[in-house]
Amino acid sequence: MNDVERLAHLRWMILARVLDDRMSSFYKQGMIPGSVFTGRGQEAFSAAGGMLLRPGDVFAPMIRDLAGRLAFGEPIIDGIRTCLGKRTGPMRGRDGNIHRGLPAKGLLPMVSHLGAMVSVTCGVLLSRRLKGQATGTDLAIGMTSIGDGGMATGALHEGLNLAAVEKLPLVMMVTNNQLSYSTLNDRSFACKHLVDRALGYGMRGHTCDGTDADACMATMADAVARARRGEGPQLVVATLLRLAGHGGHDDALYVPADLKSRFGDCLPLSERTLKVQGVATEESIRALWDEVRQEVEVVVEQVLKERAPDPDEEDWCAYSVRDLKKVRS
């Protein structure tokens, strides 16, 4: 990866951090119903995934993937509108926070049930094959994401097995952030390393240090390239620490001190590397943060002026077909 791309990677990380922090402050002010869920500490890995995607690919991000969403092309305004429950957002106030997406643009909206989006992503890829679009050695791919907690679900298992059986170009990002809400790894899985699961599914496994932006990008680039070449599904496990509570409501006092001492924060680590290598300076990085904060603030100001959904304007109908008596093959 060249230095321009490394700086672009850093910028996505900073944008996600700034936007996450802004939403957290709105939550603390009581402006966001429910909660906020941030990707603090996971930006390097998530952004790497999003940056490697291109139009025509499909991405089903999970709870801590703001960086990946933005890098894939989700407009900044979509997240703000959804968190604030605005009618103007992609979910129109009907769904909130991280449960947002733009299916027509390949961004699938997650449900809260972990692992459920793996098979949905597979369905898009199978559809491409059935339509005759999945030929050659530069395939459109699917990418989705899970954590160490979600790796214990049945849906995840069924989805990965199906991806392997169908040899689909799926990149499964696994972020082992050490914490499934408050539960540590030893109560979530008993294998030595989560990447060992890849062998059982019959897919290639990859690992990287999730706090090392360059390692994340290099590892993900290899996995994505293999999927595009038709080598089938790829499982990539990044190891890092969640640097926030499960949601804005969670003070995470349960995180053991020794765990905290073992992990760094990908963002300052990346900045330091780029400075040491002469790719960035203290000033250029400060300017980047200022530019990003300003970019976010402009959008925030716009969204704050927008009104909330009006129950009287809702059609309160869960069906696209309004009169079944008119459906006729």
Add this chain to the structure above:
Amino acid sequence: MSISYLEALRMALGDAMEADPRVFVYGQDIAGEFGGAFKATKGLSKRFPDRIINSPISEDAMTGMALGAALDGLRPVVEYQFADFASVAFNQLVNNIAAIYWRTGQNCPMVARLPMGGTPGGGPFHCQMPEAWLSNHPGLVVVAPSTVSDAYFMLRDAIHCDDPVIYCEHKYLYYHLTADFDKHRAEHLALGEAAVRRTGSDCTLISWSGMVHRCLKAAEVLARDYEVECQVVDLRCVRPLDTETILASVAKTGRVVVVTESWPFGGIAAEVLALITSEGFQHLDAPPKRLCAQDVPIPFSPDLYAAHTPDEMRIAEAVLDTMAF
């Protein structure tokens, strides 16, 4: 030409795939010579080798896969080997598929085929009726055809429908129900419409799926032996309900018995009775009744099973009770 209910389903699948290249079928053991546990896809692999696809035993993933394919523009048909196993796919059906249109505005045209209902010896895990627990979730259309003609046209219409359709097909009817059927001449009722299968002015019998046939037999006994003329309404589509046809029949007869081989608690029969008592109370001459399966899991022994499910005699008794009020 006389064909079975199962042959009508197979014909509908073949014709839908012929007419629309977006249609494909995904399920366990459905491909190749085998053609499915009940042979609904027998012979279709020869005609559509790439579009009849065997899946692993993964009902959740099969169903999520169908959602993804539907979002990408195809018209998937998922076959569960038995409706009972759709409970494994419950999450995908009710959280992902049922809600996607409401959440995003993007519709999800897919069909889930659920071979349901009892056959002796099936036991607790091969005879269940899933329509109540799936109908509870807004966003799913739930249909349960009772005739050969409906088996064909309702499956074609379900595949054509822009919303997800839970297609409940009755396993007993697969082989036991045959009828003359010519798709070019047979009556093609609309997907969301209930049908009056027998006219009568004394009491309304409301049912769907396999139980419609027992209601028709009971109605014959009642007419012959008791001079009670029943109007038999076949719901066909249980979500949404054709409220007009239901209320019109109750207005005509003033008495109603809802008959189902499903369990009583929180079921479709309860929903129909709630509709009748709240919207048609003024028409009633007797308390509306329901006759359901026994409120226990489905028994294995044929004798226990026969006593578990409403039969013609119990239906006739329920009507006579209603008439005596």
